[in-house]
Amino acid sequence: MITVEEVKKALEGVMHPETDRSLVELGMIKEIRVDNEQVRFTVLLPFMDAPIKDDIVSKARAAVENLPEVKKVAVKLAEMTQKERAHFISAQEKRAGLAQQFNRIEQVIAVMSGKGGVGKSLVAGLLAMALKREGYKVGLLDADITGPSIPKMFFSTLKRPKNSPMGILPVESGKGIKVMSINLLLPHEDDAVIWRGPLISTAIKQFWNDVFWGDLDYLIVDLPPGTADASLTVMQSLPLSGVILVTSPQELAGMVVRKAAQMVQHMGAPMLGLVENMSYAICPNCGEPIEVFGPSKAVATAARLGIPLLGQLPLDPLISTLCDAGRIEEYESEVMEGIARIIGGETTDEG
């Protein structure tokens, strides 16, 4: 007589082709039923349209068919629940972090705000560019899992990360910045990632542990708004050299940025300084500067936080145009280049 235990044991020998973990360990096998010489079981897939689906099913089926007394095998397919997917991802994660052992990353700088839409991704992108222009080797990790903006700014057509024996390879921008973002991995750029916190943390840790960044002088990390899971994970799991805070002229933004600053202090990460974005716009008609969000509060905010004001960026429609076209690297910003020199000087003194 065949037992459920024997079937399970056979399936424990079947490895997931992409992860070196068995289907059983990954929680991909459910409802094993044995009825005389017939065996039925369900294979759970993280996503129904996984391209390696057929490969997995045929391997699992073969393993069970090879058992002596088995005459017939019926395999059902089902999609994982959010919870099962979480288990799948974390079981995968335990595997390795192989890439991380080969990475040599000198400085990790997080760009944070607490507030959404003040231009964190823009500052992160422009800083990466400015450091690149200074001759440094630069990577850009998009830690905004549910609202990733980086790929759209850097790539006009969708590029995909490739696998290597060392781990996932980041996608290189036109100017040679190494970029990793959840949006490079999604089937469509506007697919929603409806994940609760633990999955978000796991994804960020994978971007650190399993991406083969190679040798970098700077890894810039673009944080999402808020002081919840993503920010916590970055501060707890990545060796931050410093944090740059981004604000806008609104007092409202200032308040939320102070929350972020409090978190940074609480977590013991060094604050490098404040950047105010959207400080003013230039009227294309009359050429006058307009304070569309009211007068700048950058000096006061920086003083209140006790950190240097690194610079102020204007609200320039050209930025929107270039960002929307994936051509942010063409934007030249003296302000940002000044900031890159400050950062370069500061962090190199220490490093």
Added chain:
Amino acid sequence: MITVEEVKKALEGVMHPETDRSLVELGMIKEIRVDNEQVRFTVLLPFMDAPIKDDIVSKARAAVENLPEVKKVAVKLAEMTQKERAHFISAQEKRAGLAQQFNRIEQVIAVMSGKGGVGKSLVAGLLAMALKREGYKVGLLDADITGPSIPKMFFSTLKRPKNSPMGILPVESGKGIKVMSINLLLPHEDDAVIWRGPLISTAIKQFWNDVFWGDLDYLIVDLPPGTADASLTVMQSLPLSGVILVTSPQELAGMVVRKAAQMVQHMGAPMLGLVENMSYAICPNCGEPIEVFGPSKAVATAARLGIPLLGQLPLDPLISTLCDAGRIEEYESEVMEGIARIIGGETTDEG
């Protein structure tokens, strides 16, 4: 001989003055040590500066001192870790949801974007105001736990929610909108709420279950950016009548808003329409409209999502000024009043 068990039992009889749960149940008692006739234990506080601290300590001390053989009691105070605080909050939560039974809320409308900084809170606030002007009874639930903006927009000085036998009372704005936000509960408005997802979900559920909203025609829910815990909890735990999506003219924002739309569809909530914020600014110098974020994409985005375009709001420095001064209710927006009439008509037809 006194035993640890006896001490614990005595402390099980000590109720937290604000929650009707015992200190032991709430995880507030740690490290009970008995040494002959001396008892030592630690009282854990969710926040060190809790005003009821002394009350709790003296009650706990008295309960143990009342045990027959006890001669001396030493009480130490410590602040809870994030994990202990999570237990504390969820133990508290089990208690009731009493308020919810007394609330009569006709329509719950969520304002969402996915993208940060496009003006969700502004749209939520102006919509609440416009509905109020139409004569409806309106509440405003700020579901942005780590970056709450609503109180600053509505109150020039900090107001505190009061307790009632039915539950927490929301704070009323000048024009009579009932507001609840985590920032009304924090010691300082710029205190960071460094919470992972589960705690954020619990807080939002409490704003629904334990706040005595009373009779409302509309409860407007201001969601944070992203498609993670807060948005999931609102869509899973609140009976949404509909969702309004907010975007800005940037294509980048459009992409993230499409992610949000996908989530709404996935969760089966009805979409009421799209509002584009910051569509243009008026130059105070020459009076010309300027497209600071590039040309509007509202019509295309709404068409792509298959939902009506409800309206477009300008980028008006007066909004920033009024928001920063807690005087948003003074702002009059024809666009928003039009939207309120559409919403009022639509939802009343159904209701």
